Amino acid sequence: MDSAHSSDQGAEPVFSPHKLLIAGGFAVGKTTMVSAISEVRPLLTEEKLTTASIGHDDLDGVPGKTTTTVALDYGRITLSSQLVLYLFGVPGQERFWFMWDELAYGALGAVVLADVRRLDDSFPSVNYFESRELPFVIALNCFDGAPRYDEDEVRDALDLDPGVPVVLCDARQLASVKQVLITLVEHVAARRAQWAAAQAAAARSAGPRVPPASSAAITGR
Amino acid sequence: MTAVPPRESWKRHTSGPVVRPYAVTGGRTEPADGEMLDLIAVVVATSKAGGGGGDASRRSPEHRKIVDLALAPTTVADIASGTALPVGVVRVLLADLVMLGAVKVVRQRPAREMPSDDLLREILNGLRAL
Numbered sequence: 500m501d502s503a504h505s506s507d508q509g510a511e512p513v514f515s516p517h518k519l520l521i522a523g524g525f526a527v528g529k530t531t532m533v534s535a536i537s538e539v540r541p542l543l544t545e546e547k548l549t550t551a552s553i554g555h556d557d558l559d560g561v562p563g564k565t566t567t568t569v570a571l572d573y574g575r576i577t578l579s580s581q582l583v584l585y586l587f588g589v590p591g592q593e594r595f596w597f598m599w600d601e602l603a604y605g606a607l608g609a610v611v612l613a614d615v616r617r618l619d620d621s622f623p624s625v626n627y628f629e630s631r632e633l634p635f636v637i638a639l640n641c642f643d644g645a646p647r648y649d650e651d652e653v654r655d656a657l658d659l660d661p662g663v664p665v666v667l668c669d670a671r672q673l674a675s676v677k678q679v680l681i682t683l684v685e686h687v688a689a690r691r692a693q694w695a696a697a698q699a700a701a702a703r704s705a706g707p708r709v710p711p712a713s714s715a716a717i718t719g720r
Numbered sequence: 721m722t723a724v725p726p727r728e729s730w731k732r733h734t735s736g737p738v739v740r741p742y743a744v745t746g747g748r749t750e751p752a753d754g755e756m757l758d759l760i761a762v763v764v765a766t767s768k769a770g771g772g773g774g775d776a777s778r779r780s781p782e783h784r785k786i787v788d789l790a791l792a793p794t795t796v797a798d799i800a801s802g803t804a805l806p807v808g809v810v811r812v813l814l815a816d817l818v819m820l821g822a823v824k825v826v827r828q829r830p831a832r833e834m835p836s837d838d839l840l841r842e843i844l845n846g847l848r849a850l
Contacts, residue, residue, distance in 0.1 A: 514793040516760040517843070518830060536850070542759075542797055543806040568806060573797055578846025585760050585797060604758060605830025607843075673850070681847050688840045695834075 515581050519680065520602060521572075522589040522628070523612035524620025528640045528670035529588040530572050532612055536676045537574030537586055544569050544598065569595065571602075584680075591624055599627060608634040608687045610679055612670065615639055615648045618656050625657055634687045636664040638679045662689070744782045744809060751815030755828070759797045759807065762826040763814060765790040769822040779820075783813055790823055 521529045533539050572588035587602055589595075589609075603609070609628050613621040621637070628635040639653060650665045659665070664682050669675040742749055757763070769787045779787075782803060789802045800810045817823035 514762055514826070515839075516762065516795050516830075517835075517839075518760055540801040542801050543804070544800075544808065573801070575798075576847075576850070578843060578849075582842060582846060584843065585795070587759070587797075601759070605760075607835055677847060677850050681844060684840055684844050684847065687835065688837065688844070691834050691837065691840065 513581055514583070516583045516585055518585050518587060518602070518606040519683065520587050520589050520606050520609035520633075521612060522591055522609055522621075522624040522635075524591045524614070524617060524624075527591070527612050527614050527617070527620065528642075529591075529612055532610070532638075532640075532668075532670040532676055532679075533572050533574040533586045533588050535671055535673050536680070537576045537584075539572050539574045542571045542573045542587075544571055569598065589624075591620065593623055596623075596627070603627075603631055603633055606633060608636075608683050610638050610683055611635055612638050612640055612668075613653075613657075614642060615653065616642075618653065621657065625659070629660075634683070634690045636666060636679065636683045636686055638666050638668045638670075640670045641667055662686075742809060742812075744780060744805065745812040748812050749808065751811050752819060753815045755811075755815060755818075755825075757796050757811050757814060757825065758829040760795045760830055761828050762793050762795060763790050763799070763818075763823050764793040764826055766822060766824050768820075769817075779817075779822075780813075782809075783817060783822075786810070786813055786817060787822055793826055 521532055523529055530539065569590065571590070572586075574586045576584040576586065578584060589599060589602055609624070611621050611624045611628070625635070625637075637653065637657065637659065639648070641647075653665055654661075654663075664686050666679055666682050668679050751757075765787045769790075782805065785803050786799055789799050796807060796810055796814070799814070800807045803810065805813075814823060818825060
């Protein structure tokens with residue numbers, strides 16, 4: 500079959516779902532993007548209220564209420580019988596930050612969908628993924644009539660690290676969205692290569708002083 | 721634009737009967753085993769799930785629906801979507817089923833470590849072939 504990557508789990512094929520996040524400001528086209536490449540289904544999450552939502556979710560008169568319902572978009576892309584990508588549209592407003600950690604946990608990477616007319620709406624997403632060291636790409640959704648910006652101008656405006664890809668896209672078009680996701684996964688692979696090189700360099704400079712316990716953890720012995 | 725009605729008119733005494741999401745869990749909001757399954761945690765029904773033993777009588781229609789959806793390995797997100805129940809409710813019901821032995825958790829969370837080169841290559845090939 501197509502189990503190209505080595506798996507010691509025995510003969511049974513292993514179902515392998517992976518998360519990608521689609522983030523960005525309000526009404527920037529996240530739902531459009533997810534639905535261009537996958538079948539979108541609604542997902543209700545019932546989230547605990549934290550101080551992050553106080554002032555937004557009116558709790559007057561409902562003192563016992565400690566959860567709130569948030570609807571997320573999610574879509575599946577089935578790449579093979581085992582390999583499935585799950586796209587989650589992440590609500591960008593700050594009041595939903597309390598659920599980002601869960602969504603981001605173990606995610607491969609994220610797309611920050613941005614509208615050049617409202618670039619500042621993408622600041623929270625960019626800040627979040629930078630702080631969590633989650634690889635991300637900026638996808639500029641080319642709305643009809645939106646001014647075309649130079650990639651470098653956008654990079655400056657968002658104060659991006661030089662390695663972060665910036666791509667133009669049309670969130671309505673499968674081919675365009677597919678290219679955004681390919682760019683993201685290539686970026687994840689590049690980050691992985693950098694990380695592996697840094698690990699190797701650190702191991703060399705540390706030399707024989709690396710305690711046996713930690714080297715065993717790294718090699719999985 | 722019409723004037724926004726005062727908020728008081730939307731207080732729950734006047735908003736009519738609503739089935740609260742946690743009604744199907746008997747009011748429980750935390751999974752009985754304390755495990756917070758990830759959205760893409762993988763679960764699957766076990767061979768014990770189908771039997772009409774004593775355990776089955778303790779299960780609600782929602783429990784049975786979850787078992788049906790998990791006959792092949794599936795994720796928490798897919799079960800939540802398939803049952804139209806909030807994720808938090810699905811977590812509580814899944815914990816019940818795990819404790820009954822009707823469902824087992826194949827993978828609790830996605831790995832936090834860097835993905836392997838092989839996996840990334842496989843994903844890229846898959847995306848390019850779309």
